[in-house]
Amino acid sequence: MKIESVELRYLRVPLKAPFETSFGRFSVKDCVFVTVFSDGVKGYGESVAFPAPYYNEETTETVWHVLESFLIPQLTGKEVNTPADVSALLAPVRRNYMAISSIEAAVWDCYCKQNRISLADALGGKKQVIEVGVSIGIEPTVDLVLKNVERFVEQGYKRMKVKIKPGFDVRLVEAIRKRFGDGLPLMADANSAYTLRDIDTLKQLDDYGLMMIEQPLAHDDIIDHAVLQKQLRTPICLDESIHSVEDARKAIELGSCRIMNIKVGRVGGLTNARNIHDICMRHGIPVWCGGMFELGVGRAHNIALSSLPNFTMPGDTSASNRYWEQDIVEPAVEFFRPGMLAVPDGHGIGYEVNYKALDRLTIRKSVS
Structure with a gap:
């Protein structure tokens, strides 16, 4: 072409x-x-x-x-x-x-x-449906976060991700567990808000059965994350630190994480995202697709990527109505059943x- x-x-x-x-x-x-x-x-x-x-x-x-x-x-x-x-x-x-x-x-x-051909087919994806999680932002109070969690549980999302920061972390996670029980798939995303000086706080999160703690330390770090992972039972998931296949390889070899978040924009495109998926799969590191407030076009690319086999955890590929009154694609990205999205089989991204x-x-x- x-x-x-x-x-x-x-x-x-x-x-x-x-x-x-x-x-x-x-x-x-x-x-x-x-x-x-x-x-x-x-x-x-x-x-x-x-x-x-x-x-x-x-x-x-x-x-x-x-x-x-x-x-x-x-x-x-x-x-x-x-x-x-x-x-x-x-x-x-x-x-x-x-x-x-x-x-x-x-x-x-x-x-x-x-x-x-569909984008999913071109990438090598085989799934026809994917599970969807949701990201919940920091609120002025714990109660407001609990209300958001309740709303998204009712909508059928398969995994809850809550944003945390120093002073708004252990108490929040404890409250969610107390309200919704241990069976709720739950993870915490720190967006690089902590250092190794906060290790005692982060170790307290081990008591709450989290799926993972995402990027607790510096945005460009894989060394201190390896130190931290050795002291936590909870898997660390790397996000901001991974920009390339080489970053992924080094993080895996150092033991910096047990899970990896792949964002298409962060790693330079679908080709690199697929290559990172492949190296993680070879090393037994599960991956999931992170979100960046995408509109429908970016969301469609994420859905296609998530059809690859090592995307074994619900990603942040939520429905259009999570963020937008009206999306820029037709049809809007919608659940075909609670917490589940169909992988489009139309040509290209599958949306107009x-x-x-x-x-x-x-x-x-x-x-x-």
Whole structure:
């Protein structure tokens, strides 16, 4: 396939309710929406970078700049035999994984549509359905978190992830266990809020039967996590620390985690995500797909990725109505039964873009 042109849109989408983590509170989602054109076919991708560099060093504006100034010129007019070629073509660009991922995802979608296959099939996924978990942000009180947990339990979500930070951790988890019992699949996500000085607090979480503690220590660390994992019964899951297959290999060899979260944007695209999945499977490390407030296009890519066999834990691929009054895809991403999503078998991502909604949310647009 020849990449003929690329359209960028800057979208601003209000969340249904504010969402807070240890590194910030969000009430809107800004993102760069990418459309790749090839031989009359459109492929869609979506950047997951935030407006501020708090999750990682990328922002919505840097993604736009890197796409417009470096990535699109590198790809436009080029012949791409498979989407995996994109990683090689963009190899001179260091990091900027979320920018790379957004255009690589669009190439995958376009390629699959041209070849009349689903994205899941192209990636090698075999599942027809996936289980879905939900991420619950920090609230002013424990009671408010409990109300959110209750609401999502009633909706059928298969796993609860609660955000924690120092001073809002053990007491929260204890309250959830007391209210909902030990049978509730529960994990805690720290978003790098702790250090080894907090080890006594983190060890207290061992008493509550958590599935995992996600990224308790520094965002770029795999050394101290290995030290911590040796002292915890609860599995550590790495998120922000893993950007490449090499990061995954080193973390596994060091014993830094027992579970890994794979986010397509964080690792530079679906090709790298699949490769990390494969190395984790070879070493017996289960994986799950993390979420970054994706709209329907990014969510569809996550669903397809989650159809691979080593995604054995419910991911953050929640339904559209978790965050949005109206999504940009048709049909909306919806449960076909509580806590379960069907893996689309249509060509490409399996969803159509609602251009009326897309136009309403577009702040600016550029075509190269």
